[in-house]
Every structure is written in structure tokens, then in C-alpha cells.
Amino acid sequence: xxxxxxxxxxxxxxxxxxxxxxxxxxxxxxxxxxxxxxxxxxxxxxxxxxxxxxxxxxxxxxxxxxxxxxxxxxxxxxxxxxxxxxxxxxxxxxxxxxxxxxxxxxxxxxxxxxxxxxxxxxxxxxxxxxxxxxxxxxxxxxxxxxxxxxxxxxxxxxxxxxxxxxxxxxxxxxxxxxxxxxxxxxxxxxxxxxxxxxxxxxxxxxxxxxxxxxxxxxxxxxxxxxxxxxxxxxxxxxxxxxxxxxxxxxxxxxxxxxxxxxxxxxxxxxxxxxxxxxxxxxxxxxxxxxxxxxxxxxxxxxxxxxxxxxxxxxxxxxxxxxxxxxxxxxxxxxxxxxxxxxxxxxxxxxxxxxxxxxxxxxxxxxxxxxxxxxxxxxxxxxxxxxxxxxxxxxxxxxxxxxxxxxxxxxxxxxxxxxxxxxxxxxxxxxxxxxxxxxxxxxxxxxxxxxxxxxxxxxxxxxxxxxxxxxxxxxxxxxxxxxxxxxxxxxxxxxxxxxxxxxxxxxxxxxxxxxxxxxxxxxxxxxxxxxxxxxxxxxxxxxxxxxxxxxxxxxxxxxxxxxxxxxxxxxxxxxxxxxxxxxxxxxxxxxxxxxxxxxxxxxxxxxxxxxxxxxxxxxxxxxxxxxxxxxxxxxxxxxxxxxxxxxxxxxxxxxxxxxxxxxxxxxxxxxxxxxxxxxxxxxxxxxxxxxxxxxxxxxxxxxxxxxxxxxxxxxxxxxxxxxxxxxxxxxxxxxxxxxxxxxxxxxxxxxxxxxxxxxxxxxxxxxxxxxxxxxxxxxxxxxxxxxxxxxxxxxxxxxxxxxxxxxxxxxxxxxxxxxxxxxxxxxxxxxxxxxxxxxxxxxxxxxxxxxxxxxxxxxxxxxxxxxxxxxxxxxxxxxxxxxxxxxxxxxxxxxxxxxxxxxxx
Numbered sequence: 001x002x003x004x005x006x007x008x009x010x011x012x013x014x015x016x017x018x019x020x021x022x023x024x025x026x027x028x029x030x031x032x033x034x035x036x037x038x039x040x041x042x043x044x045x046x047x048x049x050x051x052x053x054x055x056x057x058x059x060x061x062x063x064x065x066x067x068x069x070x071x072x073x074x075x076x077x078x079x080x081x082x083x084x085x086x087x088x089x090x091x092x093x094x095x096x097x098x099x100x101x102x103x104x105x106x107x108x109x110x111x112x113x114x115x116x117x118x119x120x121x122x123x124x125x126x127x128x129x130x131x132x133x134x135x136x137x138x139x140x141x142x143x144x145x146x147x148x149x150x151x152x153x154x155x156x157x158x159x160x161x162x163x164x165x166x167x168x169x170x171x172x173x174x175x176x177x178x179x180x181x182x183x184x185x186x187x188x189x190x191x192x193x194x195x196x197x198x199x200x201x202x203x204x205x206x207x208x209x210x211x212x213x214x215x216x217x218x219x220x221x222x223x224x225x226x227x228x229x230x231x232x233x234x235x236x237x238x239x240x241x242x243x244x245x246x247x248x249x250x251x252x253x254x255x256x257x258x259x260x261x262x263x264x265x266x267x268x269x270x271x272x273x274x275x276x277x278x279x280x281x282x283x284x285x286x287x288x289x290x291x292x293x294x295x296x297x298x299x300x301x302x303x304x305x306x307x308x309x310x311x312x313x314x315x316x317x318x319x320x321x322x323x324x325x326x327x328x329x330x331x332x333x334x335x336x337x338x339x340x341x342x343x344x345x346x347x348x349x350x351x352x353x354x355x356x357x358x359x360x361x362x363x364x365x366x367x368x369x370x371x372x373x374x375x376x377x378x379x380x381x382x383x384x385x386x387x388x389x390x391x392x393x394x395x396x397x398x399x400x401x402x403x404x405x406x407x408x409x410x411x412x413x414x415x416x417x418x419x420x421x422x423x424x425x426x427x428x429x430x431x432x433x434x435x436x437x438x439x440x441x442x443x444x445x446x447x448x449x450x451x452x453x454x455x456x457x458x459x460x461x462x463x464x465x466x467x468x469x470x471x472x473x474x475x476x477x478x479x480x481x482x483x484x485x486x487x488x489x490x491x492x493x494x495x496x497x498x499x500x501x502x503x504x505x506x507x508x509x510x511x512x513x514x515x516x517x518x519x520x521x522x523x524x525x526x527x528x529x530x531x532x533x534x535x536x537x538x539x540x541x542x543x544x545x546x547x548x549x550x551x552x553x554x555x556x557x558x559x560x561x562x563x564x565x566x567x568x569x570x571x572x573x574x575x576x577x578x579x580x581x582x583x584x585x586x587x588x589x590x591x592x593x594x595x596x597x598x599x600x601x602x603x604x605x606x607x608x609x610x611x612x613x614x615x616x617x618x619x620x621x622x623x624x625x626x627x628x629x630x631x632x633x634x635x636x637x638x639x640x641x642x643x644x645x646x647x648x649x650x651x652x653x654x655x656x657x658x659x660x661x662x663x664x665x666x667x668x669x670x671x672x673x674x675x676x677x678x679x680x681x682x683x684x685x686x687x688x689x690x691x692x693x694x695x696x697x698x699x700x701x702x703x704x705x706x707x708x709x710x711x712x713x714x715x716x717x718x719x720x721x722x723x724x725x726x727x728x729x730x731x732x733x734x735x736x737x738x739x740x741x742x743x744x745x746x747x748x749x750x751x752x753x754x755x756x757x758x759x760x761x762x763x764x765x766x767x768x769x770x771x772x773x774x775x776x777x778x779x780x781x782x783x784x785x786x787x788x789x790x791x792x793x794x795x796x797x798x799x800x801x802x803x804x805x806x807x808x809x810x811x812x813x814x815x816x817x818x819x820x821x822x823x824x825x826x827x828x829x830x831x832x833x834x835x836x837x838x839x840x841x842x843x844x845x846x847x848x849x850x851x852x853x854x855x856x857x858x859x860x861x862x863x864x865x866x867x868x869x870x871x872x873x874x875x876x877x878x879x880x881x882x883x884x885x886x887x888x889x890x891x892x893x894x895x896x897x898x899x900x901x902x903x904x
Contacts, residue, residue: 024066025084027091028059028259033335038063040114040255045355052334054327055351058095059109059259060088064116067231067253075232082224089223089258096260101219105142106135107260108152111226113233114255115248118356122242123233123254124163126226127296128156128261130219148266150196151188155296157203157215160222164229167210175202189294223258230256244815247822247864262351264344265296271317271345272297275310275324277332280340280360281402283367283537287311287325289341297342297353320345331355336377337386338368361402362394366537380544381896387541389863389890393417393518395538396569396882397483400516401528409513410502412463412488413807414520416477417882420461421514421526424507426495428455435459442513444500446493447804453584456482461515463522465491466808483517487808542570542885545892551869552876553887554630556856558582560621563631566881570888573629573723574622575788575878576856579704580636582618583611583643592643597675601699608703615704619711623722627715632725632788632856632878634767635704635744639689641679650676685796690730691740691766701740702747709751712760724762727788731766734779741783767856769793774840778847787844788878789837791857791865795824798833825858828865838872845873854878863890870894 031039031047039047043061050056062085069078093099098107108130113123131139131153140149158176161167176188179199185191191199207215216222233239234254243250264272273291278284290307292299293316314321324343327350331339340358344351360368369383378386397418422440425431431443435458443459445452447466456462461483477484492501500507505524507513514523554575555566559582563574583592588611595607622631644650650673657666681687694701705726712722726744731737741764752760765786768774774794777787796803801811803825814820828834837855844851854876859865861879866887869877871894879887 023084024063024069024078024081025088026061026063027088028056028061031061037116037252038065038255040064040116040257041118041356042112042114042354043255043257046257046259046353048334049331049352049355052330054331055349057110057260057262057351057353058092059257060092061114062227062256062258064253064255067234067255068251070228070231071234071253075228077228085223085227085258086220092258092260098260100130100223101132101135103134103138106130106138108135108139109223110257110259110261111223111230112257112259113230114257115234116252116255117246117248118359119239119242119246119248120359122239123236124230125298126156126159126163126229127298128152129160129222129226131156132217132219143266145266146193147196148263150193150200151191151265152261152263152296154196154199154203155298157200157207159298160215160226161203161207161210163233164222164225165207165211165215167207171206171210172203175199175206188299227256227258230254240816250818259353262344262346262353263296264292264346265294266347267294269317269345269348270294271313271320272299273307273310273313273343275328275341275343276338276358277328277341278338278358278364278368280338280358280364283338283360283364283371285371287328297344317345317348320348320350323350327352333377336372336382338364362391363535363537365391366395366535366541370537370540381548383541384545384548384889384892385896387889389886389893392538392886392889393882395534396532396885397518398529398531399518400514401530404528406514406523406525406527408521409505409524410488410490410522411520412465412485412522414517415486416462416482416484417518418461418483418532419514419516419518419527419529420459420483421512421529422460424500424509424511424513425455425459426493426498426500426509428452430509431455432458442515444491444493444513446495453581454586461517462486463488463491463513463515465489465493466804477517483515485515485517485520485522488522489808538885542888545889546570549888549891549895551866551874551891551894552854553884553891554632554854554856554876554878555881555884556860556878557622557881559618560625562881563622563625566884567625567629569881569884571629571881571884572876574626574631574633575854575860575876576727577619577622577631577633578637579615579634580638580642582615583636585614588614589643593672595700596640596643596679597671605699608699612703612707612710615707616711616714619708620714623711623715623724624718624720627720627722630723630725632727632765632786632854633704633708634727634729635694635701637690637729639679639681639684639687639693641676641681641684644672644676644679647673647676647680685793685802691728691736692730694728694740694743695736698743701743705744705747706751709748709760709762712762713751713755713757716757716760722760724760725786726762726764727786728764728766729790730769730793731780732770732772734776734783737766737780737783763852765852767793768837768840769797769857771798771836774836775843777840777844781844781847781851784844784848784851786852786854787840788854788856789840789874791828791833791837791855791859792825794836794857795829795833798836799824799829822864827862828859828868830868834868834872837869837874841872841874861887863893866890867894867897 028047028050032051033044033048036044039061046056066081098105100107108128111126111129136149136153140146158172162169204215264270271291271293272295275289279286279288287310289310291313292307338358340356342354365387369387372378373380373383400419422442424444425441426444431441432454434441440460442461442463443455444463447464462477464486465488490502498509512526514527552572554573555571556576557563557566557574558578591607591610595604598604654669654673657669712724715722728740744764763785765784767788767790769790841853852875855869855874856878860877861883877887
């Protein structure tokens with residue numbers, strides 16, 4: 001028996017399939033679920049149902065390899081493909097006793113796409129192919145139902161005209177609406193036979209007017225062109241966008257399924273619908289679905305009529321309902337998963353048209369997985385393989401109520417998941433003020449800076465016109481669990497006028513926005529939200545993941561609150577505590593600026609002495625929250641000018657004060673401007689920051705080390721167990737770390753000696769975020785107890801790409817045109833940056849076998865990157881607190897799928 005674990009949507013399919021015997025077409029009786037890569041999801045599913053005796057229409061499948069070969073040849077079909085199609089069509093005609101396009105006992109077929117990985121609604125379908133004036137009359141006579149025959153005919157002309165001939169669908173809808181209005185009708189089902197005949201003629205004229213040619217009457221030409229159109233829909237704009245959003249390869253192609261039509265539009269004894277074996281929203285084991293009587297499948301999803309709830313089918317067609325529910329149970333037992341099924345009832349007889357793994361919410365995915373394990377249908381490892389780690393974001397953040405709909409105002413990058421509603425604010429101070437007063441606000445900025453952190457903390461969500469997935473706004477928002485849409489380029493922000501415009505719509509701080517950081521869409525007004533809730537299903541499944549994974553999972557946390565939340569979500573320590581974020585608090589920034597502006601060593605030390613207890617208090621909170629677990633504290637990283645006002649803004653302030661003649665303020669303003677100009681660099685990312693800053697101003701590192709050690713001693717004095725790791729950033733030369741280690745160790749040991757403590761057991765390590773550091777990791781490891789790969793900066797310095805600029809400029813077309821397969825700041829460039837990580841790991845361990853190695857860039861929360869890190873032998877990853885559960889599950893799946901590294 002083939003299970004979903006073998007053939008489901010999560011199966012690793014990354015290249016187009018080819019038949020062993022070189023064939024391009026298979027009868028349904030020749031297929032099975034295990035042939036999904038060749039027959040597509042729909043073809044393999046129908047073939048599997050036929051194999052086990054579930055009633056399905058007869059037919060055949062044109063393989064994905066035929067589509068791929070045609071695409072490779074500029075759209076020209078492989079030489080023998082049409083002959084194979086005709087051979088299988090002849091066999092279908094013989095089995096059914098019908099002939100395509102015949103006046104008596106006509107064979108009508110559907111031509112439907114079938115991607116390997118489910119892409120619902122993205123590609124094309126043509127129903128009722130083979131009908132004509134003569135065939136319609138023959139079908140009417142055979143069924144004794146002319147209305148059914150001509151209803152099928154008008155549907156074919158409409159679908160063929162739109163899909164194959166390229167006539168806009170609205171042309172047909174307008175004609176249909178106009179006819180119903182003339183007749184005083186509301187529903188399509190009210191149209192008479194004469195109405196439908198008139199509509200067929202009208203539709204055919206519409207095709208001629210739009211294309212300059214008549215709709216072809218040869219059913220074999222219709223079939224060939226329909227198959228070709230379905231092939232072409234693989235590369236439709238909507239299909240390409242869907243693949244990008246869902247990481248589906250572009251070269252898989254689609255299969256095409258040609259199947260005998262079964263008709264749900266033959267009156268009150270016929271119906272069509274879609275059902276799930278369990279509730280896809282909640283995961284509950286209950287009948288879930290919708291149906292329509294006297295309809296074809298497109299009616300259910302097109303919104304033309306309001307479908308009825310599946311349980312109502314029992315009172316309408318009781319025998320068909322009983323057979324359907326029994327078949328639903330049988331199929332779920334066979335596939336051992338929640339399924340999505342399409343069905344048609346023709347004159348009381350049930351046929352199934354499709355079976356596939358049911359798409360579900362994250363909450364439903366967790367419940368279904370847990371329930372199937374409890375029922376004995378699958379084991380825990382299979383359950384873990386079935387859940388997409390990235391989907392857990394839905395559970396951890398407020399989300400838009402799926403029952404509500406809105407029209408997007410604009411869109412940007414889905415930088416931090418979840419949804420938020422709030423009044424617009426244009427600066428961080430206002431956000432903090434209103435947030436403190438209990439008002440829900442959305443911070444709208446060109447781009448946030450470290451100065452805005454208090455505003456981000458107070459806001460419900462963040463919207464920026466500039467920046468990317470790893471911009472400051474995105475990183476900080478993810479760390480705080482705040483929804484964020486970044487890089488919404490349509491926004492025109494006038495901060496002085498306090499307005500933001502999108503097209504002709506101009507908004508002020510009196511307006512409310514809904515920001516959906518999961519999709520990147522922004523809506524005007526307040527849409528309903530669904531709050532997050534950690535369920536027993538969530539905890540249970542993540543517990544299974546912890547039993548399987550090798551890779552440790554820590555969190556990036558800069559506050560005690562972050563650390564508490566991270567531990568609640570399963571973090572095994574802090575892999576990155578950014579000390580500079582602590583400097584940005586409103587009560588500290590003036591002290592930091594005083595330290596930067598100091599003219600004498602004494603003045604600078606006085607400011608540092610004032611900062612020391614503030615930093616100590618911060619570290620105490622984090623050490624206490626993470627008692628018994630490691631906390632890696634990174635010494636100051638950004639250049640000093642980031643803690644000072646913007647150069648342009650300060651220049652304008654000086655000019656204004658000079659005009660006002662305010663001498664006292666002017667003197668200080670000039671001093672600040674002078675220091676900003678002195679500290680400013682052409683490329684601060686590669687300038688005086690990290691270890692370079694610390695070696696030029698060792699007193700800063702001394703103060704921070706004292707704060708770290710004193711905090712650890714204070715927490716230890718309360719009976720807790722601090723585990724201290726001190727991390728030096730941006731090391732590129734072993735000598736840098738040797739000298740910095742001397743400063744850190746000398747300061748730490750002096751503090752411990754003063755306290756009479758000898759067994760605190762702190763460690764000193766470094767971030768590997770420069771290519772040179774990775775290449776000389778053996779030399780650097782001589783002075784490091786641990787490495788932590790900062791893959792954000794390592795990606796920038798390896799690829800020569802500015803993460804803040806690239807995502808708003810060339811990176812988007814690079815992704816769209818396939819120059820790069822994925823955003824390298826969102827998912828690790830395994831061949832480039834990943835190779836440097838591999839070299840760094842190997843050389844570091846060669847020099848120091850007991851070296852602990854982690855990753856603390858944003859890639860630490862990306863499932864695809866985690867798979868690479870697990871294979872490279874990394875000890876742990878560190879990510880934003882709200883991505884910890886994602887990393888836990890992804891690490892387990894990496895172990896199940898690619899156990900390539902022997903545990904050290």
C-alpha cells in the first residue's frame with residue numbers, strides 16, 4: 001500500500017520525471033500513486049483510486065515529461081506525442097462504446113491540468129470537449145434532457161474560448177448576465193433550452209469577434225489545442241507567482257488528464273462537490289465540504305451559486321452520500337492522511353474526480369498529525385515529515401480571520417508574520433506615546449533605524465517603504481513578534497505633512513491600517529484578527545521533534561522579556577544577545593552620546609561608568625530567564641555614528657539654531673555635528689565596527705565585560721545558574737581575537753578575583769561573518785572557545801550584496817527571472833556561503849576538536865537553511881524567539897530526511 005509519506009505533497013521532487021520506457025501517455029489503469037512525478041498529482045491520485053476499486057471516470061494521462069520536452073523545444077510537441085494521444089483516445093472510445101464528436105453516443109471529455117505539487121486554481125481546465133451542434137442533439141436524445149445537453153455545450157464554448165482562444169472570461173460572463181437580465185432571471189439553472197441555444201450562438205460569435213476566426217469544429221483539433229493550452233498554463237503569470245511563493249521548481253511541468261465526462265448537471269439526481277475527510281480549519285474528525293445539485297464542478301468554486309454544506313447531501317441523495325462517506329473513510333485509511341476529494345454524482349451514481357492531500361491550517365495540521373498517531377495510522381516520524389515548519393507561524397502570531405475578506409491597499413515583503421491593526425503613526429516617539437496610552441498603532445516609516453526601537457516595541461505592527469527581509473525593521477519586528485511588511489514601494493510618505501499616499505488614496509494619522517506580515521498585504525481599515533494560542537497539539541508535536549533532532553535551537557534575545565518568551569517556546573539558550581540594542585533605550589541614549597562626544601578619557605569613562613549598571617541590569621534579566629542554559633552576549637557591533645543623529649538632520653538643526661541665535665544649544669549642536677562628520681564612513685558596514693571599534697576603544701569592551709560578569713555573579717547569588725559566553729564580532733584576523741581575548745579575559749578574571757569566585761566558567765568566542773574568517777578559521781580557533789556564524793553579514797560580504805538595498809532593487813527581477821533560485825538573505829546560498837561555512841567548520845574543528853559551533857544569522861530560523869546546517873555538523877542555530885518552534889521542527893525534519901553527519 002502506498003501512503004502519503006511516500007507520495008504526498010511533502011515528497012522531495014526537484015527535477016522533471018521521465019518514463020522508464022520513454023512513453024508520454026498512460027491509461028489510468030496503468031498508473032498508481034507512486035507515479036506522481038510522472039503523472040502529476042491528479043493523474044496519480046485518480047489512477048490509484050481506480051487501482052483500489054474506487055469509482056472514477058475512465059481516461060488517460062499525458063505525462064509531465066511530455067510538457068517538459070515541449071517547453072524545452074519552444075512549445076513544439078515531441079514527434080510521437082500526438083500519435084500516442086490518438087492511440088489512447090481510440091482505446092478509450094472502444095472501452096466506453098462512444099466516439100469523440102459523434103452525433104450518436106458522443107464521447108465528451110475533460111482536459112485538466114495535474115501538477116506534481118498541488119497548485120490549486122493556477123492552471124487551466126476545459127470541460128465537455130467533443131460537443132458540437134450534432135453531438136448536443138445526440139446527447140439530448142440519449143439523455144432525454146435537452147437542457148442538460150445545451151448547458152454542457154455553452155460551458156464548453158465558454159471554457160474553450162477563454163483557455164484556448166484567449167478570449168477574456170468577462171466577455172462571456174457579460175453576455176450571460178445580459179441574457180439573464182433580459183429574461184428576468186437570477187440563476188443559470190433558470191435558463192431554458194432555447195436560452196442556452198441562444199447563448200451558445202452568442203458565445204461562438206464572441207470568439208469570432210475576439211479572434212477573427214470561428215471556433216474549430218473538429219473535436220480532435222480541439223483536443224490537441226486544449227492539451228497544448230494546459231501545457232502553456234504552466235508558465236502563466238499566476239502559476240509562476242504561485243511557484244515562487246511556494247518554492248516549487250519551474251522545470252517540473254504539468255501532466256494533462258483526459259477523462260470521460262461525468263455530469264453533475266443532469267437535474268435533481270445529479271450533483272457535484274468538494275469534501276475533506278477532516279475539517280481543514282481545525283483538524284476535527286468530521287465531514288466537511290460543499291456541493292451543488294444540477295451543476296458542474298466549476299460552479300462550486302466560481303461563486304455563481306451558493307453551495308450547500310456536505311451533510312445536507314444525505315437528505316438530497318442518500319445513497320450517493322452513504323457511498324461517498326464510506327469512500328472518504330476508505331481513502332483516508334489508504335493514504336493515512338486528511339484528504340481533499342472532488343466528486344460528481346450523475347443520475348445517482350457516484351464518481352470521484354480527484355484525491356489529494358488536503359491543505360490545512362497550522363492548527364489543523366498539528367491536530368491531524370497528533371490524532372493520526374493516536375489512531376495508529378502513522379508513526380511520529382511520519383507525522384513530523386507531514387508538517388511544514390514554516391506553517392507554524394500561523395500558530396504563533398495573530399492572523400487575519402480567514403472568514404473575512406478585504407481588498408488590499410498595497411503590498412510589500414512579508415517580512416515578519418502575523419497580522420496587526422492600528423492607527424497610522426509616522427515616528428517612533430508618537431508610536432511610543434500612543435502605545436503607552438493603550439492605543440493600537442502601526443508605525444509607517446520609509447525605513448526604521450535603531451533609534452526607532454521604542455516605537456517598534458510600542459506598535460502593533462510595522463510598515464516600511466524601503467528595506468528587505470533582513471532590514472532593521474524586519475529583524476527587530478521578528479524578534480519582538482511584531483507583524484511587519486517591508487519594502488512596500490508604492491508608499492509615498494510625507495513625514496512632515498504626516499500623510500502616506502498609495503496611488504490616489506491619501507491617508508493621515510487619523511486612518512487605520514491592517515498589516516498582514518504573513519502575506520505582505522496591507523488593508524485600509526480594521527479587519528478582524530484571530531489571536532494566537534499554544535495548544536496541546538502544538539506542545540506534543542514539538543516534543544516529538546525534540547526527541548528526533550540533533551541540532552540545538554537557541555534564540556536571539558536582547559531583553560529579559562525576549563528571553564522569557566524564547567524559553568517558553570523551547571529555546572535552549574540565547575545564541576545572540578545584541579548589547580547595542582540596550583543602548584537605544586530613551587534613558588541610555590543620552591549617556592551613550594555623552595560617551596561618544598567626550599573630549600577626554602575621564603569624561604568618556606564617566607559615561608561608561610554610568611552605563612555599566614544599566615547594562616548589568618539588562619544582563620541579569622536575561623541570565624535569570626535562561627538559568628541553566630547558555631547565553632552568548634555579543635560585544636558592541638555597530639559603528640558609533642549610528643547612536644548619533646542623522647548627518648543631514650543635524651546639519652539642518654545647526655542652520656536653524658544659527659538663524660535663531662541660540663548660543664548654548666548651538667554650541668552643543670555644532671559639537672555633535674563635528675563628531676558625526678568625523679565618525680561618518682563611506683561604507684560603515686565595512687568600517688570601524690565590531691572588534692575594530694573595540695580595539696580602538698578598549699574601554700567600551702572593558703565596561704561591557706564587567707557588566708556581563710557582575711550580572712552573572714548577581715544572578716548566581718540568587719541561587720540561579722548563569723552560563724556565560726562572551727562573543728567578539730567581525731573578527732577577520734586571528735591577531736584581532738588574540739588581543740581582544742586578552743582584554744576580555746583580563747577584565748573578567750579581575751572581576752571574579754575581586755568577588756572571590758573561581759568557578760564561573762565563562763567562555764570567549766567570535767562571530768564568523770567575513771570570508772577571511774571562514775578561510776582562516778583554524779588560526780582564529782586557537783583563541784576561540786566557540787564560533788557563531790553570522791550568516792547575514794557573511795552573505796553580504798561573500799556575494800557583495802547590500803541586504804538593505806538589494807531586496808528593493810535588482811534582487812526581485814533576479815528572483816523572477818531565475819538568476820538566483822531564492823533570496824540569499826532569506827534562505828542560505830548553500831553553494832556559496834554554505835561552502836564557506838563548511839570550510840570554517842572543518843578548519844575550526846581541525847585546530848580545536850572541542851570547538852562549539854553555532855549559527856546566529858536570520859538563516860537560523862529558515863527550514864531550508866537548517867537542513868544545510870544540520871548536514872554540516874553545526875551544533876546549534878539561533879533565531880528570533882517566535883521562530884524557535886519552526887527551527888525545532890525543521891531540525892527534526894532535517895535529521896529524518898538528510899542524516900549525513902555523524903554526531904560528534
